[in-house]
Amino acid sequence: MSLRFIYGRAGCGKSTFCLDQIRNKIEKNTDNKLILLVPEQFSFQAEKDLLDSIGERALYKAEVLSFKRMSNKILDQVGGSAHKRMNDAGKNMLIYKVLDETSDKLKFFYKASKQQGFVDILSELITEFKKYNVTPNVINESLSKIEDLELKNKLEDISSIYEGFQGYLEPGYLDAEDELTILSRKLDESDYFNDVEIWIDEFTTFTPQQYSIIEKLLQKAKRVNVSLNSDMLNGYNDVDNTDVFSITKVTEKKLLNIIERSGVGYEKPIDLNKEACPRFCESKELRHIEKHFFSFPYKYYNLPVEKLRMYKALNTYDEVEKVARSIVAEIRDKDYRFKDIAVVCREIESYERIVSVIFKEYNIPFFLDKKRDVTDNPLVVLITSAFDVFIKNWSYESVFRYLKTGIVKIQREDIDLLENYVLAYGIRGFHWVNDEFWRFGFDKDKEISVSDIEKLNKINEIKDMVREPLLKLQSSIKDDNSIFNICSNLYEFLNEIGALDTIEEWSEKFSKAGDQEKSDEYGQITDIVIQVLDQMVEIMGREKVKLDKFVTILNVGFEKHKMGLIPISLDEVLVGDIGRVKSHEVKSLYIIGVNDGVFPGSSREEGILSDFDRNMLKDYGIELAADTKTQAFEEQFLVYTSLSLSKEYIMLTYPMADFEGKALRPSIIISRMKKLFPKLVEESDIIKVNEDxxxxxxxxxxxxxxxxxxxxxxxxxxxxxxxxxxxxxxxxxxxxxxxxxxxxxxxxxYNNLVEKADESKIKALYMKPFNFDVSRIEKYAECPFAYYVQYGLKARDRKIYEFSAPDIGSFMHEVIDKFSDRVKEENLSFRELDIDWSKRAIDELVEETIEEKNAILKSSAKYKYMAGRMKRIISKSIMVISEHIKRSSFDPIANELKFGLGHKDLKPIEIFLPSGEKVTLQGRIDRVDGMGLDDKVYIRIIDYKTGNKEFSLSDVYYGLQLQLLVYLEAILENADKFVESNALPGAILYFRIDDPIVKARRGLEEKDIENLILKKLKMRGLLLADAKVVKEMDNGIDGYSLIIPARMNKDGSLGKSSAITLEQFDILREYVKETLVRLCDEMLSGNISISPIKKDKYTSCSYCKFSAICQFDSTVKGNKYENINKKTDEEALELIYKAVSDRLLIEAKGGNDDGRN
Incomplete structure (x- = not known):
């Protein structure tokens, strides 16, 4: 029984030495078992290395184990494996259950316990406790000694949850983290390791659980060899934390303490640092990095650099594409195989997608060494969305999320048909549950066409296919909401709709298509789902829960479950996290994402227990994982091992910007490499010069x-x-x-230019007699192509059951119009409106308008609130209109006046084009006011707007704002219907329908607040520059008006105002007619050019629905904006005057012109 260290720096051949020793023992026909103990993630590679080194004889004499494999083997041998094993998903679900039961009793973590993600944090902490042999009893015993109140409260809460978790486990379950604790006890009963020789390789450090097992192995085995990545042995001396090898020296010291305590022998260590480093024999540069990267002062490498490259990328896409090109070149030029190459980074999640896309494009086979989430798998989505259907009352989102998984056996075009119908009529809730025949969109009393009946029959057929299995599932769990019953019926539901068969079919299809990774994913997902359901039933099967809580627990399980895949080929590029890559057989290494704060990584969050908490617990004899300071030293060791992974070649790459274009800085590793290798030339394709x-x-x-x-x-x-x-x-x-x-x-x-359309076809499209809405002509001026698509081709958005911004505007216009009519009908006046009467009338009219054609406003709480909000806005607007009229001598003459073909209110405005065609203009005027003065009647046009619309003479000049002037023309041409005297333009104004919020200091009187509101809702537009008329529009004007865009000087003259003379009004009217002739002529002659306007920051593409059709791109030849250079009112009037004068002059000479500069 002895311990022997095998130590050496990275690349000195420690693993090779272990394999050679095993091979020598086998060749000498030793009777002892030979065991190679490695970390779990390296066990597959270690078995391969053992077979490659020794051959099939290794299968009989040697064995590769990890601590997990050792646990399974020993517990199977001596007992202890009868407990049901709980996986990570089951663990999280159980913690959620305990947390749900105890959250109200928590002192410190009550609020945190309600937050998403807290279960994961607790799970990680409990795992850490178990790895470090910290039981609830250990925590409770320490509580009496701890004086810090915050830490004490934390530990009391943690202990309560931990005890509850353990309490549920004890009847017959085994947490994965408990296996090593049980293994340590059970090793006393096993003779499996008696007189064996063990080589422990590839470990940097061990947890207390693992140290305990190693102590038992040292007492049983003939010899235990431990390899250490270190420059020298430190013995029992204190360890310098700044030493890059401090981690392994701490491990050495702990193992020496174990043998001292256990009385185990200590053999002479094997120092591989004395030998030439075999890994870097082909690369002086890599040997220099390994030896001198962390040395101070620097030892410079002054030779030409060949085996080290550095690349500065524009972005991550450029970075990964450079790596792909380099890999292809290595395979082509260096006789490498793909398995000789590894691509590693510190944050694989940020690179996995782009690596997958680019490597597939470059035909580079690769294995992504990362466990996959299962939450986005279609089967998991189908399960969670099926329950969401019930929880969210058959909402559109839940129903179609369920259908669009592709698992439900309904054709996609049928799903689309149903979706369009559901969206159009806002179908949800009881409409799905009731046995009704859907015929939304058709009046019950009206006859339906044969084609519409066929369509409705099809929709109802699809609807029944969707709802029947879901209703059956809902019914089966209605009366028995135990977890066992819900899980059982869910499994039956999945079988009934053929979900599990579909997943199996997909797995086979992916396999046949050569996508083995996807095939493996779908091959595993059914087992994963069943495992999660089984764990739920085993942990809490008898419990009754509400459905939303069941889904929460289910999601907790799925979120924790990670899917592991194995390499599908022996010849693949390994792509993975730096910490998971094993050095064997890596000839060429690409370290990507070498950015500041990424590699080496910045300090991680402290978590539930801060560094202060951990150090305090250490003082009380409770040792836990490293604090963030120690983690920083561990990160330095990771940098060292990473830079020492490759045998022949390394390329370091870093992007200058992330996916969003945010600037990134290079890591300290980059600057240090540049100092070590003065002749290293950093490559970059940001500026391509003399590129290969x-x-x-x-x-x-x-x-x-x-x-x-x-x-x-x-x-x-x-x-x-x-x-x-x-x-x-x-x-x-x-x-x-x-x-x-x-x-x-x-x-x-391609230049994305649209040819002029055939004139006859365009005229056929718009159909005679040509009757155009003036507001639509303004849209033509903004972009002829957008107008053509919308009003010529009649492209429409998919009909959705919603109340949009245009609907809001139309609704409020209609109610204000009805209110104006009621004021007339009851012989009342806006000048003397009673507030209470007005509110009652508005309430009635709003309800009436909702009942007539806006039932959607009663369909949900959201829309009911919207209706109430609109009612308040309308009330405020009518009060402001009333105030405007009170302060003015102008009286309403008419409201909601329509002109155009088929309208009796006013005769249409007709314009004649150079081609001889006649165009009739149509429109609707919200309000017309009149005022008699000096035997004349001055007309005021008011247009209600729900947005903040400004009037601009510059826009009039460019044909973008013609509406008010056309309305004025319509009234003046039909003046005899309203007034007996000579009618003249008085004003054209926009009135904003709103209930504004005003900022005001405290203590203001009600009148002052009303004036602030009036100022906020001041009408915008153009006035007649006549002081007498302006005074009649605001009888109390003194300085700046609160209601119109005017200012009166003290001497009674008109100050700076939005006003023009009568002559200028006449010129404007003439110019608008000419502009209408020009635009209509262009429209009917086939001009459908893609020529959107650009005005300051605004472009007509900004909110255009048809950008996907025109594909306008200002970088493409031929695509350019029509730049609108904003003019002052004076400049615009001058240009308008010149255009009209020039046209009259040309006409006098018999010529023609378009009338615009």
């Missing part, structure tokens, strides 16, 4: 991508390298690439 084009000629798809970039440069007149000509002809001659090459050339010539 041969590097970009790799596997077909990525080379094709690079060829496209080269062809584009050539197409734009840039000189390209001759080698790409050969590449081009290679693809051109390959049948399978001909279509793609053709598409490339089409793409290079």
């Amino acid at each position: 084009n041969f590097e970009y000629i790799v596997s077909p798809q990525p080379t094709f991508n690079n060829l496209i970039s080269t062809l584009r440069r050539n197409f734009e007149g840039e000189e390209t390298e001759k080698i790409w000509s050969e590449v081009y002809y290679w693809y051109k001659d390959k049948e399978q690439w001909k279509d793609k090459m053709s598409s490339v050339f089409k793409g290079l010539k």
Whole structure:
């Protein structure tokens, strides 16, 4: 019985020495069993190394064990394995149960216990306690000694939860972390390790559980060899934490304490540092890194650098693509195999997706050494969403999340048909549960067409296919909500809908398609689901729970369950976390993501127990895992072992920006390497100068991508390298690439310009007689193509049962219009509105309007609140309208006036195009006010807006704001219907419908607050520059008006205002007519160009629904914005005046012009 250390720096051959010793023992026909003990994650590689080194004889004499395998073997031999084993998922579910039962009694963690993720934190802490032999009793015994109140409260809560957890385990369950504790006890009963020789390899440190087992092994085995990655042995001396090998020296000291305590012998250590380091015999650079990276002062490597490369990438995509190109080059040029290469990083989660995409594109076989989450697997999604259907009352989201897993045997087009129908009519809840025939969208009294009946029959057929198995499941768990019953019926449900058969079929399909990784994933998921359900039943099967709590527990189980996959080939690039990669057979190593704070990693969060807590517990004899300070030293050791992994070659890479474009800094490792290797040239493709084009000629798809970039440069007149000509002809001659090459050339010539549409077809599309809405013509001015798609092709969004912003505007317009009508009907006046009467009338009109065609506003609490909010806004707006009229001499003449073909209110506005076509304009005017003065009647047009609409003469000039002036024209042309005297323009104004929040100091009187509201809702627009008329619009104007965009000077003259003269109004009216002629002529002549406007930061693409259709891209040749250079009112008026004058001059000379600069 003895201990022997085998020590040496990284790469000195410790593992090889262990294997050689085992082989020598076998060759000498030793009678002793030979055991190689390694970490669990390295056991597969260790078995392979043993077979490669010794051959099949190893199977009979030697054995590879991990602590977990050892536990299974010994417990099977001497007993103790009869307990039901609880996996991590079961553990988390049990902790959730205990937490749910005890949360109200917790002092320190009451709030935290309600937070998502707290179960995981507790699970990790309990695992740590068990690894370090800290039981609830140990915690409770320490409580009387602890004076710090916060730590005491923490430990009391933790102990309560821990005791509850252990209490549920004791009747017959075994936590995975308890296995080593039981193993340590059971080793006394076993003779399996008597007189064996053991080699413990690849460990850096051990947990107290493992030390306890090693102590038992030392007392039984003939000899225990322990390999240590260290420059020297430290003995019983104190360990310097700054020493990069401090971790292994602490391990050495603890093992020496064990043999001293146990009376076990100590053999002369094997010092492999004396020998030439075999791993780096092919690379002086890597040997220099291993020996001098952590040495001070630096020893510079002044030779040319060949076996070390460094790459600065633009972003992670560029970084991984560089690695892929380099791997292909190594396979091609260095006679490497894929298994000789490893790609590692500190945070594999941030790289796994992009590595998978790029490596597949480069035809690089790889194994991603990472356990997969199962929560996104379709089977798990189907289960959780099926229960969500019941919990969320058959909500749209839950039903179609369930259907879109692809597992339910309903055709996708049928699901789409049903989805569109459900969305259009907001179907949920009892409509699914009741045995009713859905016929939403059709009046009961109206006859339905044959095609509509067929469609409804199809929809109802699909609906029944969806609901019947779900209703059966819901019914089966309604009266018995025990976990056992829910789990049992869930399993029956999965079988009934064929879910498990479908998963098996998918696994086979993936296997046949060559995607073995996916095949393995689907091959495991059914067992995982059954394991989680079994654990639920075993832990709490008799308990009755509400369905939402059942789903929470289920999710806790699924979230903790990780799916492990094994390599599908022996020849694959290993991709994984730095801490999990074993050094054997790695000839070429790529360390990616070498960024500041990533590698070496920054200090991790302290967790439930802070560093202060851990150090205090250590003083009381409770040792736990390392604090964050010690973890920082461990990270330094990880840097050392990582840089020492490869035999021949290392490439360090780091991106300058993350996926979102946020800047990243290089790690200290990069700067240190540059100091160690002064002749190391950092590579980068950020600025490509004298690049090796041969590097970009790799596997077909990525080379094709690079060829496209080269062809584009050539197409734009840039000189390209001759080698790409050969590449081009290679693809051109390959049948399978001909279509793609053709598409490339089409793409290079593509300019995304839309040809002018055939005039006759356009006219047929818009149909005579041409009757255009003026607001739509403004949209044409913003982008002809968007107008064409929306109003020509009549593209529509999918109909959804919702009350959108346009619906809100229409609703409030309608109620205000009805209110205005009621005021007239009851011979009342806006000047003398009674507040109480107004509120009652608004309440009635809102309810009436909801009943007529807005029943959605009663369909949910959200919409009921919206209805109440709109009612308040309408009330406030009507009070403000009333106040405007009280303060003015203008009276409402009419409201909701319609003009255009088919409307009797006003005769339509007609415009005649150069082509001879006649266009009629239509619209709806919210309110017209009039005021008599000096034998004239001044007209005021009011347009209600729910948004903050500003009037701009600049926009009028560009044809973007014509509506108010067209409304004015419609009234002036029909003035004889309303007034007897000569009608003149008085104002065109926007009124904002709103109930604004105003900021005000305390102590303001009610009148002052009302004035603040009036100021906030001041009308915007254009006034007639006549002081008398302006005063009639605001009788009390003194300085700046609270209700109109005007200011009156002290001398009674009009100050700075949004006002123009009568002549300017006439010019504006004339210009608007010309603009309408121009726009309508362009529209009907077939101009459907993709030419969106850009005005300051706004573009007409900003909220456009049709961007996926036009695919406008300002970087593509031919695609450019129509830049709208904002004009001042004075500049706009001058340009408008000039345009009208020029047109009149041209007409006088018999010419033609478009009327706009």
